[in-house]
Amino acid sequence: MATFIARPNLVLGLAAGWLALSGCIASGTRTRTPPDQTATDIDQWNRLAARLDGGRTVFRDTGIGGATGVGNQLYWLDTSAFNPVLNRYDHPTGAKIRYGFSIGDSDLWNYRASGALVVTADPLAAPVEYHAYDANATATELAATTLANPLLAGTRWAAYAVSDGTVYFVDDGTPGATALLKWVPGQGAPPAQVTTLESAGAQIGSFEDFGVSGDTMVFIETGRIWKLSISANRAVWLGNTTEVSGDVDLADDGVMFSTASGLMFFSYATNALTNVSDRIDANPYQINATYASAAKYVQDFSRYKGYVLYIGQYGLFGYDLAKDVIVPILLSPNSSTLRIDYQTPVALDDGTAFVVGLTSTDGAVGADGPTYEVDLTTLLP
Numbered sequence: 001m002a003t004f005i006a007r008p009n010l011v012l013g014l015a016a017g018w019l020a021l022s023g024c025i026a027s028g029t030r031t032r033t034p035p036d037q038t039a040t041d042i043d044q045w046n047r048l049a050a051r052l053d054g055g056r057t058v059f060r061d062t063g064i065g066g067a068t069g070v071g072n073q074l075y076w077l078d079t080s081a082f083n084p085v086l087n088r089y090d091h092p093t094g095a096k097i098r099y100g101f102s103i104g105d106s107d108l109w110n111y112r113a114s115g116a117l118v119v120t121a122d123p124l125a126a127p128v129e130y131h132a133y134d135a136n137a138t139a140t141e142l143a144a145t146t147l148a149n150p151l152l153a154g155t156r157w158a159a160y161a162v163s164d165g166t167v168y169f170v171d172d173g174t175p176g177a178t179a180l181l182k183w184v185p186g187q188g189a190p191p192a193q194v195t196t197l198e199s200a201g202a203q204i205g206s207f208e209d210f211g212v213s214g215d216t217m218v219f220i221e222t223g224r225i226w227k228l229s230i231s232a233n234r235a236v237w238l239g240n241t242t243e244v245s246g247d248v249d250l251a252d253d254g255v256m257f258s259t260a261s262g263l264m265f266f267s268y269a270t271n272a273l274t275n276v277s278d279r280i281d282a283n284p285y286q287i288n289a290t291y292a293s294a295a296k297y298v299q300d301f302s303r304y305k306g307y308v309l310y311i312g313q314y315g316l317f318g319y320d321l322a323k324d325v326i327v328p329i330l331l332s333p334n335s336s337t338l339r340i341d342y343q344t345p346v347a348l349d350d351g352t353a354f355v356v357g358l359t360s361t362d363g364a365v366g367a368d369g370p371t372y373e374v375d376l377t378t379l380l381p
Contacts, residue, residue: 056372067354074091074346075088076088083106086099112161116164143186147171148171159208169181170197178197205224216228244258254266254269262275265308280295293313306321306323311343317329352373356372357372
């Protein structure tokens with residue numbers, strides 16, 4: 001599995017939250033029920049929320065940024081200082097690494113990682129330098145290379161991706177021949193061309209970003225998303241009619257990505273594109289009548305087995321793609337003294353999830369909050 005962010009500077013809106021008014025949900029989002037039933041429903045909600053909270057622990061007292069899961073490891077940024085610091089947490093062993101090399105300042109930070117490598121671009125060098133580090137050491141550089149600056153206006157470094165011990169680049173320096181390059185740090189050879197995207201059948205407008213998992217490359221150009229078999233040199237457009245924005249996830253069963261039209265999933269088994277957020281919103285699941293819309297899709301996602309973790313109107317939920325089943329994972333409390341807005345879930349392969357809970361006591365969206373760790377294995381079998 002691999003995940004990349006199509007537009008790193010995109011700012012997604014926060015999930016709809018709670019108003020600190022007599023412990024009730026914001027007006028217009030709650031189904032009207034008789035007063036006695038409403039009180040019963042609120043009590044049921046808070047009891048369920050408290051039970052689910054029992055399955056979470058605090059991973060970090062503050063939020064984390066730039067987080068991504070690689071196997072059973074969490075990469076994340078400590079942004080408490082001006083220059084972010086990259087960290088890694090290995091869940092099975094509990095081992096933590098705070099990397100000693102720079103990944104850029106608050107405006108230009110960038111990195112891609114696998115279980116073996118961490119790669120970062122230095123756009124202040126001329127030409128841009130790409131540094132590959134041993135992911136299992138604090139600051140062991142394996143190799144560095146340079147590429148000509150990309151042609152696309154405003155782009156500071158060439159798009160790059162990491163799969164296991166291999167680094168890939170896209171070089172758009174020759175119009176009509178957008179090249180995929182391959183580099184294996186430590187072997188002494190510079191990046192070498194594998195193919196061009198046009199020769200694989202792709203129509204390239206403005207190349208944006210990509211990810212690689214094994215033999216599969218998924219890339220975005222002019223808002224369209226494509227899948228490329230590297231060995232077969234065959235590219236296929238996945239059929240989106242609204243441009244990609246936000247995270248893109250590559251898994252064995254397909255590609256999931258965010259668009260303005262909703263959360264989309266292209267299945268390899270059916271070669272079909274599905275609007276997952278529409279399916280979630282059409283699902284009849286509700287915790288009770290008062291909170292009928294709580295599980296409706298709002299933003300963010302992460303994959304775990306056949307499930308999609310997502311932020312609903314009032315909490316973190318899991319959706320089974322095959323069975324069309326919704327499961328609550330964490331619920332925002334209905335309280336006049338505490339507001340929690342969950343955001344940016346990340347799931348690891350072993351069923352451990354991390355999610356930031358923006359917290360406040362004044363009814364407004366919190367500026368920060370703890371990062372929680374949740375065991376999904378009992379909730380999402």
